Amino acid sequence: xxxxxxxxxxxxxxxxxxxxxxxxxxxxxxxxxxxxxxxxxxxxxxxxxxxxxxxxxxxxxxxxxxxxxxxxxxxxxxxxxxxxxxxxxxxxxxxxxxxxxxxxxxxxxxxxxxxxxxxxxxxxxxxxxxxxxxxxxxxxxxxxxxxxxxxxxxxxxxxxxxxxxxxxxxxxxxxxxxxxxxxxxxxxxxxxxxxxxxxxxxxxxxxxxxxxxxxxxxxxxxxxxxxxxxxxxxxxxxxxxxxxxxxxxxxxxxxxxxxxxxxxxxxxxxxxxxxxxxxxxxxxxxxxxxxxxxxxxxxxxxxxxxxxxxxxxxxxxxxxxxxxxxxxxxxxxxxxxxxxxxxxxxxxxxxxxxxxxxxxxxxxxxxxxxxxxxxxxxxxxxxxxxxxxxxxxxxxxxxxxxxxxxxxxxxxxxxxxxxxxxxxxxxx
Numbered sequence: 001x002x003x004x005x006x007x008x009x010x011x012x013x014x015x016x017x018x019x020x021x022x023x024x025x026x027x028x029x030x031x032x033x034x035x036x037x038x039x040x041x042x043x044x045x046x047x048x049x050x051x052x053x054x055x056x057x058x059x060x061x062x063x064x065x066x067x068x069x070x071x072x073x074x075x076x077x078x079x080x081x082x083x084x085x086x087x088x089x090x091x092x093x094x095x096x097x098x099x100x101x102x103x104x105x106x107x108x109x110x111x112x113x114x115x116x117x118x119x120x121x122x123x124x125x126x127x128x129x130x131x132x133x134x135x136x137x138x139x140x141x142x143x144x145x146x147x148x149x150x151x152x153x154x155x156x157x158x159x160x161x162x163x164x165x166x167x168x169x170x171x172x173x174x175x176x177x178x179x180x181x182x183x184x185x186x187x188x189x190x191x192x193x194x195x196x197x198x199x200x201x202x203x204x205x206x207x208x209x210x211x212x213x214x215x216x217x218x219x220x221x222x223x224x225x226x227x228x229x230x231x232x233x234x235x236x237x238x239x240x241x242x243x244x245x246x247x248x249x250x251x252x253x254x255x256x257x258x259x260x261x262x263x264x265x266x267x268x269x270x271x272x273x274x275x276x277x278x279x280x281x282x283x284x285x286x287x288x289x290x291x292x293x294x295x296x297x298x299x300x301x302x303x304x305x306x307x308x309x310x311x312x313x314x315x316x317x318x319x320x321x322x323x324x325x326x327x328x329x330x331x332x333x334x335x336x337x338x339x340x341x342x343x344x345x346x347x348x349x350x351x352x353x354x355x356x357x358x359x360x361x362x363x364x365x366x367x368x369x370x371x372x373x374x375x376x377x378x379x380x381x382x383x384x385x386x387x388x389x390x391x392x393x394x395x396x397x398x399x400x401x402x403x404x405x406x407x408x409x410x411x412x413x414x415x416x417x418x419x420x421x422x423x424x425x426x427x428x
Contacts, residue, residue: 016208018208019211022059022125022206022208026058026126027058030048033047033063033080036068037076037080038068046083049083049086050081053085054081054127056127058127059125061205062126063079066079074232074264074265075235077261077263078130078261079126080129081129082129082299084298085297086296089293089295089297089299089301091331092293093293093294093295094135095135096132096292096294096329098111098331098333099111099133106148111333111335112335114162115162116156116162116165116166117166117168118149118165119168119169120169120180121169121170122170123171124137124174124201125174125209126201126205129297130297130300131294131297132297133170133294134296134297135294137169137170146182150186156193157190162192163193163194164197166197166198166199167183167187169199171199172198172199173198173200174202177213181221184196184220184221185221195224196223197227198218198226199227200229201228202243203243203244204228204230204231204235204240208239208243209243210243210244212246216250219250219251224252225254226252227255227257228244228254228255228256229256229257229258229259230256231259231264231274232265232270233273233277236277236281244281244283248283254282256278256287256324257287257289258271258289260288260291260302260306260326261291262291262299264300266306266310268310268312269313271310271313271314275322275323279319285321287326287327288324288325288326288327290302290326307326307339308339308340311326311339316358317357326340327339343356345361348366349366350365351363351364351366
């Protein structure tokens with residue numbers, strides 16, 4: 001029996017409800033994909049070309065959700081390689097978020113003061129076509145070893161300001177339960193780590209992975225938060241709902257990070273429906289991400305104005321906890337910048353003029369006693385903090401103890417101009 005026939009036989013007889021089976025039988029070739037959807041010869045050629053640069057992997061479960069004949073199916077667009085991935089887009093970057101530049105040790109990114117991202121694998125159950133880490137995920141030439149992870153945890157131990165550790169990848173939940181537990185245990189042993197988070201798409205693309213055994217193991221290391229990644233209402237199925245219920249029943253707080261994708265979910269009605277399905281399944285809509293500037297995904301990007309339009313349709317029009325924060329993860333490692341419609345129309349010392357979600361304009365009266373608020377003399381919270389609280393960014397201008405009158409960006413040329421012209425006569 002040749003390998004192809006054996007593979008088909010395994011697919012017919014295997015236990016599709018076992019996540020290991022799903023991993024073993026991921027669709028990684030055009031021939032396998034053709035069993036699920038109709039493809040023209042030209043489409044097959046385009047997929048082959050794209051796969052040579054950005055590999056393909058789709059779980060049989062997620063593939064079964066695709067519309068067989070519709071090339072605009074939102075499930076299909078997220079998982080099938082597209083020839084547009086090979087077009088060099090305006091602003092494309094290999095590492096737009098500067099994760100490598102903000103990496104003091106391999107596999108760890110320390111961008112924000114009190115939290116870090118720790119990569120524990122470069123593998124996913126499915127390679128999403130819009131992934132910001134397309135350059136890393138599925139790379140068969142490199143892997144993240146236990147030694148790499150241990151070096152990252154050693155860095156965390158040496159930095160007491162770190163209170164929040166996000167495990168990411170790849171997808172941490174494709175690790176064996178034993179290997180994942182090793183990581184969770186070592187991070188939990190660090191005294192100053194208060195919260196562990198896990199970023200995963202398995203409840204969406206391989207919900208079979210959320211087993212009772214996995215949930216019991218994670219529960220031992222509370223507080224553990226999980227952020228998942230639903231992008232479209234069609235990704236909610238009985239299987240994905242059961243997976244979310246198991247996690248929520250174990251007391252694991254759940255959030256969701258949606259990426260705004262052209263042609264997939266760039267519609268206020270779709271995003272609102274998605275938010276309602278999330279909260280119905282005890283998942284808090286966390287972020288709506290503007291698509292990053294990663295290489296090979298420009299065809300997914302929308303104007304920021306589209307995100308603003310969607311937020312206009314959400315804020316005030318549905319429950320506040322159904323509304324995610326719309327953010328742009330700033331190129332160059334600037335971090336997540338929230339973007340909102342403009343609800344503050346004007347401001348004076350006595351009044352602030354605002355508009356609401358209906359367009360109604362109102363006035364908020366400012367307090368007549370505008371004395372600066374000071375800390376109560378008996379408050380000792382700041383003094384008890386292990387890490388001294390130093391003002392950062394705009395906080396420096398708000399701090400009454402600070403005499404700064406301006407913040408000058410790094411690289412600004414005006415200091416150089418002052419130095420050049422100091423003591424010299426001007427021609428004009």
